[in-house]
Amino acid sequence: MIRYYGEDGRTILSAGRDRALRFFSVFRDSQSTEMSQGSLGRESRARRISVNDLRLPQTIQFASNAAKTKDWDDVISCQQGSKTAHTWSVDRKALGKYTFQSSDGSVVHAVAISACGNFGLLGLSSGVIEMVNMQSGISRRTFAGHTKAVTGIQTDSCNLRVYSTSLDGTLRVWEFSTGKQLHSIALPSAPSRLVMHGEGGLLAFACDDACVRVVDAESLRIVRKFSGHRNRITDLAFSNDGRWIVTASLDTTIRTWDLPTGHMVDWFRVESVPVSLAFSPSGDFLATAHMDSVGIFLWANRTQFAEVSLRQINPATDGSDEDAAGAALVTMPTSAGLTDNSTEQNDAMDVEENSDRGVYLAPEQLTDNMVTLSSLPKSKWQTLLNLATIKKRNMPEKAPRVPEQAPFFLPTVEGVEHRFDLSDNRQGSADSTTDAATEGSKILSVTSENALTRILYSTQDTQEYKAVFDYLMELNPSAIDVEIRTLPVDDELRAIKAFVRAATAQLNSKRNFELTQAYLQVFLNVFGDVIRENAAELEPLLVELRKESKAQWSTVDGLIRYSACMVEFMRGSK
Template sequence: MSGGGSSLFSGFRVLGLYSNHVPHALRYHKKHREFYLVTAVGKCFHAYNVNRLGIVAISNSLSDDITCVTADRMLVFTAAGRLISAFARNKEVVMRYHGHKQEVHLLLPLGDQLISADSGGDVIVWDVQGGDIYLRLQFDLNTFEVSAMMHPSTYLNKVLLGSSQGALQLWNIKTSKLLFTFPGWSSGVTVLQQSPAVDVVGIGTAAGRIIIHNIRMDETLMSFTQDWGPVNSLAFRTDGPPIVASGSPQGHIAFWDLERRQLVTQQRHAHSTAVAGATFLHGEPLLVTNGADNAIKVWIFDQEGGGARLLRSRQGHSAPPTTIHHHGSDGKNILSAGQDGTLQSFSIVHERFNKNLGHGSINKRKEQKKKKGLLYEELRLPSITAFSSADARQSDWDGIVACHRGRPAATTWNYQRCTMGIHHLQPPSPCRDAIAMAVDITSCGNFVVIGSSTGRLDVYNLQSGQHRGCYGDDDKAHSGSVRGVATDTLNQLTTSVGSDWLLKFWRFKTRKQEEQLELNAAPASLMLHRDSGMLALALDDFTLLVVDIETRRVVRKFAGHHGNINDMTFSPDGRWLVTAAMDCTIRTWDIPSGCLVDCFLVSMAPVGVSMSPTGDFLATAHVDSLGIYLWTNKSLCGPVGLRPLPADYLPTVETLPGVKADESEKEVTSEEAEDAYRSADQLGAELVTLSLQPESRWKSLLHLDDIKKRNKPVAPPAAPAAAPFFLPTLPGLTPRFTLPTASEEETQSKVLSWGSLSQSSEFSSALESALESRSFDRPVSLLKDCGPAALSVELTCLTSEEGGASHLLLAFILMIDSMLASGRDFELAHAYLALFLKVHLRSLSQDAVAMAALLRLSSRLEARWAELRTSFDQSLCLISYTKSALL
C-alpha cells in the first residue's frame, strides 16, 4: 500500500550548517550601514550580519549544489551547475541566466553586467536586468584556462583574467578587445585581488607565491612565498596598516607587511580545513574567513605586533554527527558528537547560545604545553561513539560522560564550562582489549555505569571519578560485549544487554543479578523511558522489543524495518517510540495500541534521533550530512488523526528541513519590487472584519441631535469679507473644486423648477441601481466618503416625503443585509442600521415588505452575534487559563 508523507512530523529547520568550500561573498548595506556575509550551504545560501553573526536570511533552494557565490549592492548571484541565478532580498530568484554548456565556477559582478566563466573555456558577459548575453569569449583550455577574474579599480569596462597556465590577460568587455597579456610567473594563477592602491594587484599562484604587481607599468613590486601550498585567498587591509593576508589549504593564514616586505605574523589552524575565503572589512581591523570545516570566523587585529584574535565565530561539525541527545529538561539544547571528534551543543532558540565543548585529549595539560609545537594532534582522542548527559548536578561537577572509538577509558565533560572534564573513567585492572561501549548517568547525577566490550559493567562516582564497583561474578556482567545499559529513576534497578543475547536486571546498590531474559537475536542497543518504566530494545534482526521493567516481561514487539536500527527515542509521555534505521525510514510506534502510526522516508539514512523533553521537536542526524534537522510535532498544534498503518505500507520521501526546493519558475526583473503583505478582505466565514474607518465616522451617528445643539452658534452668522476670488467646492470629506461652465452662468435663473427640486442624490441613484444588480459595493463606498452630517441627510432623503421613493428603503435594508452576510465593515453596518431605524422606523412599520426584510435581517444579526460571542468566550477562557497557569 502506497501512502503519503508524515502525518505527525513536518520539517522545520536545520541546525549547525554555516559554510562549505565555496568562498563567501561580502556586501555592504548603505541603508542599514552594516556588512552582510553570504555563504553557500549545499543548494541554498545563508546571509549573516557581520556585527553579531546572526543569520538574517536563508535563500530558496536550487536544483543543484552552489559552486560559486558573489554579490553586488542589490542582488546575490549564484552558480549551480550550468545555471546562474540572481536572488533579491537574499531569498527569491528574480532572474535566471541560461547559456553555459559546462559548469560555471567563476562569477564577477561589474555594474550592470555580470561576468561568468565555466570549465569549458567560455566567458560570458550578461546584462543583469534583461538576462541577455552581451558578450561571449571562448578560450582554448590548453593555452589559457580561466582560473581567476578581477575588475581593476578605476579601469572602466576592463577585466583582468588569470589562467591555470600562469598568464594573465586584460580585456575590454565593451569593445571585446584584448588590451594586454602578462606572461605570468610560471605557475597557475589561483587568486586575483585589487589592492588599496590604484593599478596595483595581488596575485596568488598555485606554487604558493604572492605577487604584488603594477599592471599599468607591468612591474612586479614585491613577492612573498608561503610554505603551505597554493594561495587559496588574498585580502588587503584598508584601515591603515599595509597588510595582506593569504590563506592556505592547510587552514593557516599568513599576514605580510607590504612596507617592510616581510612576514608579520601567522594564524595557524585558523580553520581545520582549507581557507575558502578571506576578506577584510573596508576601513575596519576585521578579517572575515570561512572554510570547508563548516565555520565562519571574524578576526580582530588588536594584539601587539599586529596579531589577530578570534572575535566571534559560528562553527558546526566538520564531519557528520553520529550521536545526538537533548540536554536538559527544557528541550532547547541538543548535544551532538561528530566524526570530527568534537562534542557540541546546538540551541534551537538562537545560534549565539551554541557551545563547542571541544576535542577530547588524552592528557589535557600536556596538550596545552605542546600546542605551540603542533604535537597536540597526537594527544587527541578519537571520535565519540556514545555519551550520556544529566543536568541534575552539572553546576557542581561534570555532567557528561562519553565513550571513544577504540578507547578503554570514558571521559567526562563539563557543559557549563564548555570543556573536557578532569576524569578518565577506567577500571582498576583494565584489559588491553577492553573498549568502553555503553554508558548511562543516573537521574541524580552522582553515578555513571559504563559497559565495555569484554562484558564488564562498572560503576563510578562522577564527583571524584573513583571506581565504586562492578556487576556480576568474576567482574563480568555478560559473556560478550555490553551493547547497552540503563538505570531507573530511583537508582533501584540497572538493566543491561549484551552480545550474549541476554537482557539482565541488576540491583543498583548490591550489584546482584535479579533476573534475566533470553532474547531471540543479539541486541544492538536499548533505551529506557524512566517515567513509564518502558525499556525498548533494538535487535540485530531489525525488530523492536518493549519490556516493562516492573513485570520483567516483553509487552510489545514491532517488526517492519528492513535495515539496522541506528537509534530510537521515546516521546515525553512514553506513548510513542520513534526509531531510525538504515532503510532510510523514520517510524513512530504507538505503544498502547501496538501499531505503527507514522512512517516516512528521508533521502539520507538517519543515524541519530532524539525527541525533545517538551515534545515539540524531533531532531535527526543523517549520513554524510553536517547538520541536525528539526521536525515539528503536528499533534501539539492541532488534532492529528493517527490510524494504524498496514504491514505493506510504502512511505513517501519527506524533504529534509531547510533544503526544500522552490518550484516556482516565475522571473521578476524588477530589483526594487517590494514583498508587501496584503491582508484579505475577509478573514474567515466565522469572523468579521472592521472597516478601519475613524471612530468619529460612526460613533457620532446616534448623537447628531446633541452635537447640532451643542454646536449651534450663539450669534447670527456674519457676512464673510469680500474675497478677491473664490473656488466653489463639492460637499464631502475630501476637498474637491468645481467651476461652472459659461453656458450654465448665462442660462442660470433665480426661479427653480420642480425638476431641480426633486433631483435625487448620487447615493440614491447608486442605491436604486444596486437594487436591480444586487451588488451594493458602490453605495457602500459612497457612504464611507460621507461625514456624519452628510450621511444623516442622505438617509433622511430616502423617503418619498423628502424626495426619495419607498423602494429605496427596501434597497437600504438589503444593502445592510449584504454587508452583514459578507462579514465586512461590521461596525459601519450596525451604525448605519441604527441611524436608519431611528429616522424611518415609523414609515417602515406601515410597509409589510420592508418589515419582512427587517425580520430576516434581525435573524441574521442574532446568528452572527451568537457566533462572535462563542469566539469571545473561548478566547477569554484561554486567556484566563494562561493567566492562572503563569501565576
Template sequence: MPEASNSRIYTGSRVLGYVSTHVPFVARFIKRRGETLLCTSVGKWFHTYGCDKFRLLSVSGEHPGPITCMSGDNYHVYTASENNIYAWRRGCELKHVYKGHNSPVHLMFPFGIHHISIDEDNVLKIFDIKDESEFLELEFDQTTFKVTTLCHPPTYLNKILLGSEQGQLQLWNVRTSKLVYTFKGWGSAVTVVEPAPAVDVVAVGLASGKIVLHNLKFNKVVMEFIHDWGMVSALSFRLDGVPVMVTGSSEGHIVMWDLEERRVLSQVKKAHYSKISGLKCLMSEPLMVTNSEDNSLKLWIFDLPDGGARLLRKREGHSKPPTMVCHCEPSGNNILAAGSDSSLHIMNTVSETFNKNLGKASHNRKKSKKKKRLQMDHLILPPITKISSCMQRDKQWDSIASLHDGFFVATTWSYDKMRMGDHKLKPPDMDKGIVANCLTVTHCGNFVIIGYSNGQVHKFNMQSGMHRGHYGKEDKLAHKGAVRGVETDLCNSRMISVGADDLLKFWHFKSATTPYRVMRLQESVTSTKCHRDSGLLALANEDFTITLVDIDTMNIVRQFDGHEGRITDIEFDTQSRWLITSSMDCTVCTWDIPSAQLVDVFSVEQPCTSLSMSPTGDFLATTHVGEVGVFLWANKLLYEKIFLKPIDKREINIPKLKLPSTAPEKPEIDDLGVIDLGDEPEYRSPIQISEELITLSDQPTSRWLNLLHLDIVKKRNKPKTPLTVPKSAPFFLPTIPSLELEFDLEKDKDGNRETKLLMPDSLSTLTVFGKKLVGCETDENYEKCIEKLKTLSPAAIEAEVTSMAPDAGGSIDVMKQFLRMLDVMLKSNRDFELAQSYMSLFLKMHTKVISHNEELRDVLVAVEDTATQTWAKLQNQLLYNICVVKALKDM
C-alpha cells in the same frame, strides 16, 4: 502488491545545520538594503545570509544536482549544476537558464552584459545574460593549457586573464576572441588570480604556496611571498585603504601580508578546520568573510593592535556527519547533535540563528583554549559515539555526558555554559585497551552510569566527577563480557544492565554486589533504550528484532520483527504508545506498542544512524550516513485525521522518501528552466472576504479609539492659561480731549456683539453631512455617507453626531437615518470596529432622546439584532481558534 506513495505519519519538514560546502561564496552589496549579502552553496540549494546579523534571508529552489560553482553581479546570482547555468533574482526567483555545455561547469565570471563559464572539458563559453544566447566559444587543449582560474584586470577593456594547471597565464580579448599575450608562469599550477588595487597588477597564487604580485603591462614581478601551509586556496586585498593582502591556505590558515614592508603582518591559525574555499574583503570596511568545506561561514574584523583579524560572527554546523541526536529540553526547541568531528552542537528548530557550538572534545580544555581553536590535533578526543543528558540540575553543574570511539574516559558538557565540562570520568585501576560502550545520566541529574567492554559497570557523580562505586562483586564484573546497555528507572531505585552474556540484570541503585533479578535473553543485545515514565525497556537484538521488557514486572511484554539490517537506534514517543526504530536497511519503522503491530514504515536514500522524537510530538529528528545535517520530519497526526492500520511489511512496497531539504520540495520535472515557483494567490478584496468573514477597516486607531473620551482628551490638552489675541488697532484712532495726545481705547473694548447675518427660522439648520444623510434611500447612498464619515477627524465626527439632536439643530429623521446607516455597516461585515465606535458615541450623546421617542427605539432594536448576529459570527471564529491553540499546547 499494493504500493504506498508516502509515509502515513511523517512528512519531510526541513534540515538543520547546513551552512557551506567547498564552493566559494558570493558577496553582493545591495545598495537599497545598505547591506552585503552572502550566498553559500549547501548542495542542491544555496542560502542567502545578511552580513549585518548573519540571518538566513532566503533559500533558493532545488537544482537537478549539486552546485559546482557560483558567481554574482548587481542583478543576479549565478549557479552551475551539472551542465547548465541558472540566474536567480532575490535569492529564490529563477530568471534565466543558460544551456550549451557538454560537461559540468567549474568556473564562472560575470562580465558586463555577458557571462563567462568554463567546463571540465576546458571549453570556455560566453553567454548574453538577457537573451540567454551563446556569444563566443573557445576550446583549450588540456595537455598544454588547462584553465583553473580567471579574472578581469581593471581598466583592461574586453580582456580576461586565465590561469592554468601548467602554470601559464593567458590574456584574451573576448570581443575579438584573440590571444593578446602569454605569461610563462613560475613552474607551478595557478590556483587563484586576483586583481590588486594598483593598476596593471594582479596577485597570482600557486599550488607550491608562492604568491606573486605581477605587473601585466611590463611583464615584471613586483614582489613575491611564500606560503608555508600548502597551496594558496583563496586570496583578497583589503579595500578600506590599508595596503594588506590576505591569503588562505589548504590547511585552513589565514595570513595577512604587509605590502609596503613586504612581510607577514599577522596570521590566524586554524581559522577553519579544512581548506579555505572563499575569502573576500568587503568594500570600504575593515571586514573579511571566509567560508570552507568544514560547513562554516565566518566574518572577521581587522581591529587587533598588530593589524590582525578577530572573529566577529559565524554560522557553522558539523564538519563531519553527526551520528547521535537527542532532544534535551521539554519544549523540544533544542536538539543535541554529536558525531565524527568530536564536537557537540545545539540545533534550534525555531531559528538557526540560535544554533550553538559547544566546541570539540579535548584532553585538556584549558590548554586547548590557550592554544586557540585546537591547533594541536593530539588534544582532540576521538569521535563521540554516545550522549546522555538530564537538565534537572543544569544551572548547578554539568548536565551532558558523552563517550568517545575506542576511549574509556567519559567527558561531561555544560548546556548552561555552552562549553565542555572540566570532568573526565574514568574508573580507578582501569586497564589499557578497555572501551566505554554505553552510559546513562540518571533522571535527577546527579549520577552517570557507564558500562565497559570488560563487563564492568561504574557510577560517577556529575557534580564532582568522583567515582561512586561499581556493580558486581570484588572482581568488579557485572557481566561476563562487554556491557551493551545500562539504564535507570524514574526514582533511581533500580539500575538495569545488559551484557554480551545474554543476561538482563536488575540491580539496586545505591549499592549492589549481586543483582536481585536476572533474565536469560533469547538473543544477543546490541543497544538499549528505556522510557522511564512508563517503565518500558526496549532491547535491539543482533537478529534485527526488538524486545520490549516491563521493568516493573520484569517480564517480556512485546516482540517486534521486521527489519532486515542492524538496528541503529530506538526511540519512544512521549506517551510511550509508539516505538520508532531505524536500521541499516535504510528503513524507519513505527510500531504501535499496545497492539504490537507495525503502523508505519518508509525508506530513505542513506541509512538512518540516530533518531529522536520531540517531547511535544511534533517532529522526528534523524541523522543519516554521509549527511552533515539534522533532518526534521513533521508528525502529520497533529494536523490531519489519520487512522493507522496494521501494515504487513512483506505485502507492500515500502515508500522511499527524499530527505527533507532547506526548501519546499518541487515536483520532478525534466527542465529546471520552467520550474514552478508557485502560483500567485488570487487577490481578494475586502468585499469578497466579507462574504465569509468579518473585516476591520483600514483607519488608524486614532480615528475611532478615543471617540467616547474626547471630552477627557480636550480637557487634558487644554492650555493652562487662555490664549489672548492682540487687539488690532482701528484705522482711525479716537482721541480723548486733553492737552496731551491720548487715544480712546475703551470705546471698542467690549466689541460690537451685534451680528450682521440674519438667518430666518424657516431655513434648515442641518449640517452638510446631515442633509446628505436625510436624502439616503438605498445602500449605495449610505455607503457614500460612510466614506464621508471616514474622512472626518474625531472632533468633527463628535460634532456631527451631537448636532443630530433636535435641540441642537437636528431632527428625529436624521437620527433614524444615522441608525439605519449603522445597520448597513454591520450587515456588510466590513468596518466592524468603526460601526461599534460610532454606535457607542451615538448612544452616549442621545440616550435621553432615544428613551422618549418610540420611532428611534424601534429602529434601534433592528440595529441591535444585526449587531448581535455579527458579534456571534465573530465570537464563534475566535472561540474555535482559541480551542485549537489550547489543544495544540496541551499535546
C-alpha cells in the same frame, strides 16, 4: 547522535563526525555553541599539527543529566575505539575535569548517568559495567556478568536498579547499591540500543532482527514486539507521555508505534537515512539527525496543535497513500524556505516563496478551517468601539474664557474709544457668503458621497467587497467613524444594503474577524433606527449576515476554548 538536554525541551546536545560535541538551542540560534576541548589552536601551532588531529575521536554515545549542572560535570561520553570516557560541563560549555580509564583496558561502548546525577556508568567491550562518581572521579563498583560488549545502560528514577543489554543477547538487572545481579533475561536477538521511560517503567531495545521489544521493568516480561522495518534500526525514543515509541532505520523510514494498542500509527520515508532521533520532553517536537547531513531537523507533533485521529497502519495491506518504497516520501524541513522539489506542495498550500532570495513567506491564511484575525494593532478596533467615551473624556471641564485684553498685535481704530479694526474680517466674511467658491472662502464644500460610499456603490456590479475593508483598514478610528456615519440614507438604501453585503462577504472569507465585528457595531449603532423602519426590505440581507456571524463566532469560540484547555493542561502538567 542527538539527545535533548534537560526537561524543558529547549536545548539539544549532538555529536557528529566532526569529532565535536555541540550544544544547540531550539528557540535561539545565537545560544548554540560547540563544547570546548581546550586550547587546541595554540597547541596545534606549538606542535605544528592540524587542530582536527588534537580533537577527541568521534563520539558514539553520550548521556546527560541536568540535576547537578551547577555543581559538577553533567555529561559523560565515550568515543569510537577509545578505552576512556570523558566528562563535560554544559554550564561551562567545555570539556570536564575527569577522564575515566577502563579498568581492564577494554573499549568503552556505552555510557549512562544515574537519575540523581551523582554517578556515571561505563559499559565496556568486555561485558563489565563500571560505576564512577561524577563529583570526585573515583570508581565505586563494578557490575560483572555479561560475556560480550555492553550496548546499553539505564537506571531507574529511584537509583534502585541498573538495566543493561549486551551483544550476548541478554537483558540483565543489577542492584544499584551493591552491584549484585538480580535477573537475567535471554532475548531472541542481540539488542543494539536501549532506552527507558522512567515514569512508565518500560524498557525498549532495538534488536539486530529489525524488531523493537518492550519489557515491563517490574515483571521483566516482554509486553510488546514491533516489527516492520526492512533494515537495521539506528535509534529509538519514547514519547514524553510514554504512549509512543518512535524508531528510525536504515530503510529511510521513521515509524511511530502505539504502546497501548501495539499497532503502528504513523510512518513516513525521508530522503536521507536517519541515524539518530530524540523526542522532546515537552512533547512538541521530534528531532532527527541524518546521514551525511550537518543539520538537526525538527518535526512538529501535530497532536499538540490539532485533533488527529490515529489509525492502525498495516504496510502489507494498506498501500493507498504510500509509494513503491512502502511509505510516503516527506520533504525534509529547511531553515530558510522550502526545498526545490517541494513545488507541488507549495501549489497545494498556496505558499508564496521568493525564489530569488529563498525567503519563506507565511500564507495569509493557513487553512479554511481557521478564522484569521487582522494584523493591525489592537487599538485600531478598540478605540473605534469606545470613541464616544474617549471624546467625552477629552472634553474640557470648563469653557474657554474670553481674554480680558486682546493681544497687542490686533489692529485698532483711532478714536477715544478702544475698538478693534474688523474691516478686513468683515470683507472676507461678505466675500465668503456671496461666493463660497472663491479662494478666500472659509466654508467647506460638502458632497453627498464620501469615499466609502463611492467604493460601496462600485461593488454592486462586481460583487467584490475586498476594497471596502482595505480602505477602512487604512484609516484611523475617528476617520472610520466619520465615514460610516456619513453614509447616505436614500429611498433605495443603496449604501446600507451594500455595507451589509460587504460585511457578510468579509465574515464568509474568515479574515479580519475582530475588525469586521467592530465596524458592524458602529454601523448598527448609527443606522439601527433606519434598519428597524425598513426591516421588511432588509430582512433577507440581515438574516444572511446573522447566519454568517453566528457561524464564524462558533468557530472562533471553539478555537479559544480549545487553546485555553491546552494551556491549562500544560500548566497542570508542570
